[in-house]
Amino acid sequence: MGRRIVAAATALVVALLIVLVPAMDAEDRWVGPPVLLGLLPPLAVQLLPETERLLAECPEMPIGWLYAVVTVESSWDPRAFSSAGAAGLVQMMPGSWGEAGGAGVAWSRAALPSAAHPVWDPDAHLATAIPWMCDRLRTITAHIAETGKPIDPLDAAAVCHVAGCRRVLASETGLPRPGDAGCGHECARTVATYVARVRAVMGRISSPDGSVRLAGLTDVAGAPARAPGSGGCDLPDPTGTGGCVTATAAHLVAQIDALWEWPWPVSCWGTRPNPASDHPFGRACDLTVGAIGRAPTDGEREAGWAMATWLTAHADALAIRYLVWDGHIWHERHRTWRPYRGAGIYDPTDVTGGHFDHLHVSVRS
Structure with a gap:
């Protein structure tokens, strides 16, 4: 992409x-x-x-x-x-x-x-x-x-x-x-x-010799454009799943595409075991970190947190409802990272179930 x-x-x-x-x-x-x-x-x-x-x-x-x-x-x-x-x-x-x-x-x-x-x-x-x-x-x-x-x-x-x-x-x-x-x-x-x-x-945020870089990680890729209004799952999924996405999800993918060089696959529409999943409705995307099914390397995990921090910093502009990444969940209601327990569906200790190999993003509409 x-x-x-x-x-x-x-x-x-x-x-x-x-x-x-x-x-x-x-x-x-x-x-x-x-x-x-x-x-x-x-x-x-x-x-x-x-x-x-x-x-x-x-x-x-x-x-x-x-x-x-x-x-x-x-x-x-x-x-x-x-x-x-x-x-x-x-x-x-x-x-x-x-x-x-x-x-x-x-x-x-x-x-x-x-x-x-x-x-x-x-x-x-x-x-x-x-x-x-x-x-x-x-x-x-x-x-x-x-x-x-x-x-x-x-x-x-x-x-x-x-x-x-x-x-x-x-x-x-x-x-x-x-x-x-x-x-x-x-x-x-x-x-x-x-x-x-x-x-x-x-x-x-610190170099090997101890000097402080203070890399805030919230604006490392610049500020995204504001998401459009709400809509149904009526746009083709730009990540190639063959399904549909909402205008807000399509905008999220477009902003990541424009501002980052994400080296791993991104996937939005799809079916999931969780009946409350946003993926079948085109309101969620998964950003692979490294490779699905294995734990990320230190560098891959660092890149995942850089992306996650950027997304939380621009959650309002991108109309983000919640994120799940690296065994933690961030929700717009509380705006802090908390331990992820699998929503009663997934095994939070599993590499994929705990979202250690991918970053989940759900948008509001």
Whole structure:
């Protein structure tokens, strides 16, 4: 189909305009190499000066790690809200927000913070979250030094963020296994996956020598045109299945074709075991990552996450309803990645059932 898609996210650096911000050398701050603004999402660029100012008080927290946490937690959506009640860029729980000294009235799972609540404001959010996260990082670093647990402090901080610091303090290694620190099989899997995702994103936005690239991954292929209005399954499927697609799905394929060079097959219309599937109605497409039936390589998985992050960043323009990829699901209702459990139809541990070998995209109409 003549797609122009990057084969791997790591190759993007040489193709994009790089704007350098020199590192500061104040004695009490982390001295980092140049930051590549050309690879940052717009909100991250806007927040960079304030983020650097806040991190001057926490030199042990690399900005690349913090930006990786934000990417994993909210995909840089300042109004992200989870079903558990976590809100904002780094997904602060109401108790954590209060513990961190955040302003505003407490909220709950059932009642979102008010529209004017400071948890939604990116500057206020980071001004509250970063010192709190830094205190936890320092506490857990001291614990690791005292106990000799074989875990990197940043990985331990990621465990703290997703599951609470007690999972580090009460576990044998700092990364809880099933039955360890009150963590069952699902808990241990979720924590391990989260730590791996933060590390993977940090790796994508940092060069081998440790210099921070801050590749935001949300605008690596440019912004797509806005999707047309709703319609039925009355257009020929451009991916060659012989079936039909809606105008919105056809637009999705056209935008991927125009802005990327996706090296693997894309397929939209088709029958599926799931009676609620959007594929038979032409409202869904699958982007193969590597090859169907086998786990992707690290480079292929990196490319998959680059595409997935781009799609979530432009979900409104592309009229995306939900994505399933790499054992996780993203829905427009909550706008965060959550563990995928197979919808009662598929085996989420299977390479194909868990969507480790392909990225599913469903559009609204």
